[in-house]
Amino acid sequence: MKLVFAGTPEVAVPALDALIASGRHEVAAVVTRPDAPAGRGRRLVASPVAERAEEAGIEVLKPAKPRDPAFLERLREIAPDCCPVVAYGALLPRVALDVPVRGWVNLHFSLLPAWRGAAPVQHSLMAGDEITGASTFLIEEGLDSGPVYGTVTETVRPTDTSGDLLTRLAFAGAGLLAATMDGIEDGSLKAVPQPAEGVTLAPKITVEDARVDWTAPALRVDRVVRGCTPAPGAWTTFRGERLKLVQAVPLPDRTDLAPGQLAAGKNNIYVGTGSHAVELLWVQAQGKKPMRAADWARGARITDSELLGG
Numbered sequence: 001m002k003l004v005f006a007g008t009p010e011v012a013v014p015a016l017d018a019l020i021a022s023g024r025h026e027v028a029a030v031v032t033r034p035d036a037p038a039g040r041g042r043r044l045v046a047s048p049v050a051e052r053a054e055e056a057g058i059e060v061l062k063p064a065k066p067r068d069p070a071f072l073e074r075l076r077e078i079a080p081d082c083c084p085v086v087a088y089g090a091l092l093p094r095v096a097l098d099v100p101v102r103g104w105v106n107l108h109f110s111l112l113p114a115w116r117g118a119a120p121v122q123h124s125l126m127a128g129d130e131i132t133g134a135s136t137f138l139i140e141e142g143l144d145s146g147p148v149y150g151t152v153t154e155t156v157r158p159t160d161t162s163g164d165l166l167t168r169l170a171f172a173g174a175g176l177l178a179a180t181m182d183g184i185e186d187g188s189l190k191a192v193p194q195p196a197e198g199v200t201l202a203p204k205i206t207v208e209d210a211r212v213d214w215t216a217p218a219l220r221v222d223r224v225v226r227g228c229t230p231a232p233g234a235w236t237t238f239r240g241e242r243l244k245l246v247q248a249v250p251l252p253d254r255t256d257l258a259p260g261q262l263a264a265g266k267n268n269i270y271v272g273t274g275s276h277a278v279e280l281l282w283v284q285a286q287g288k289k290p291m292r293a294a295d296w297a298r299g300a301r302i303t304d305s306e307l308l309g310g
Contacts, residue, residue, distance in 0.1 A: 001081035001102070001185045004061075006031040010048040011170045012086035015107055018174035019084065020056055025181055028078050029059040031066070033089050067093045075099050082184060084177055085139065094141060102184055104139040107177045109169045110202065111135060111151055113194045116144035117202035121169065122162045124202075125227035128219075130156055132165070134173035136180040138191045143201075147191030149183065152176045161229040205232055212236045214260035214309050217275040218250040233284075236260075236309040238300070243308070246282035246290050260307040262297075269297040271308055 003025050005016050019027050030053035035044040046054070053060045063071035072095060082102040085092075097104055110120035112135040117123075124132045133153040140146040152172045156165060183189025210228040212221055212235065225248045228234040234245045248271075257263055257272025264270075270277045280293035285300075 001025045001181065002079065003027050003181065004029045004031060004075065004078055004080040004083045004100070005049075005053075005085075006083055006088040006104070007049045007086040008033045008047045008089045009087050011166055012049050012088075013052050014170045014174040015084065015086045015177045016049060016052055018178040019181065020058075022178050022181075025185070027053075027056075027058055028080060029061055029074075031061045031063070031071075031075075031083075031088065034062045034064055066090055066096050072096060072099070082181065084181060086173070086177065092139060097139060097141070105136055105149065105177070105180060105184070106139050106144070106146075107173045108135050108137065108144055109133075109166060109173065111153065112137060112144060112148055113197075113199040115200055115202040118204040120202040121166045122202070122205050122227045123200070125156065125160065125162055125165065126223045127200075128223055132156055132169070134169050134176055136173075136177055137194075145194060147193045149180045149189050149191050150176055159226070161226045163230045207232055207235075210234050212245060212309065214272065214307075215274045218252075218273040218278050219275070221273050221278055222248060222250050238285075238306075238308055241286045243286070244284035244290075245280065246284055248278045248280050251277045251279055258307075260309045261304075262302050262306050262308060263304050264294075264297050264302055267294050269293045269302075 003019060005019060005027055007016060019025060030049060032047045032049045035046050038045040050060050061071055061074060076099055080100045083100045083104040085104055085106040092104060111133045115123050131153055133151055135151045136149040138146040154169055154172060180189060205228060210232050212224055225234040225245050229246060235242050236245060254277040257277045259272050259274055261272040269280045271280060282290055283293045283296050284290040285296060
């Protein structure tokens with residue numbers, strides 16, 4: 001088939017690579033979000049997908065909105081059979097959805113109908129799922145509600161952050177998307193409607209969602225920290241300033257600390273929760289780089305009477 005691939009961030013690059021490498025289909029063009037300011041100089045930088053496509057000599061389309069007339073005209077000129085999508089980052093209007101004969105097929109990082117929305121991996125971790133995965137489905141105008149072509153499962157590891165899990169799913173999902181394109185082309189795959197039961201939503205994680213509630217059990221604190229790492233970053237406050245929590249480990253045997261209460265050992269820093277304590281391993285103070293929590297505590301000269309989030 002002739003394909004137009006739509007995607008933007010680094011997590012979409014493995015899928016683009018898999019389609020290029022398959023040799024079975026032609027990636028005629030790539031659709032991605034416009035260049036965005038990045039770094040301290042805030043200079044415009046192309047998306048990871050755009051950079052990879054340019055390296056491969058593939059035409060890159062960067063519409064401000066996918067309903068832009070010039071973009072739609074070019075899409076019709078290319079006349080793709082199918083448009084695979086991975087984390088493109090913009091809603092596709094009906095006028096765009098109607099262009100490819102076999103539709104737009106999205107790789108979504110959950111086992112649909114669970115975790116429909118922008119942040120499926122973060123929500124899966126924060127909910128404590130033991131198994132997650134990725135799905136390919138035919139895009140409709142509803143939110144991730146289209147019929148499913150295929151799935152791949154992935155075990156959630158006890159120390160996984162959303163970054164860890166998303167990296168594994170990106171590579172597993174790349175193979176799934178390539179296989180889905182093959183199955184659509186040869187007619188061996190048919191999309192199956194999603195069940196009405198089991199629908200959960202995964203909206204974008206806000207900064208407030210990532211704030212740690214120290215009155216919650218240690219298990220919940222652990223899930224929030226892992227689910228929000230690397231973005232948007234779990235956080236609390238210390239002496240009126242924001243402190244990002246990069247890594248923390250529950251300590252079931254320590255129950256002597258009140259919620260948010262700090263305790264410093266020689267090379268360790270502990271904080272109480274609504275159940276048992278957690279040990280802070282890595283933190284990032286405001287305006288600083290990530291550092292070991294024990295080094296931060298020594299530099300801040302914390303006392304055992306001080307609280308996080310107070």
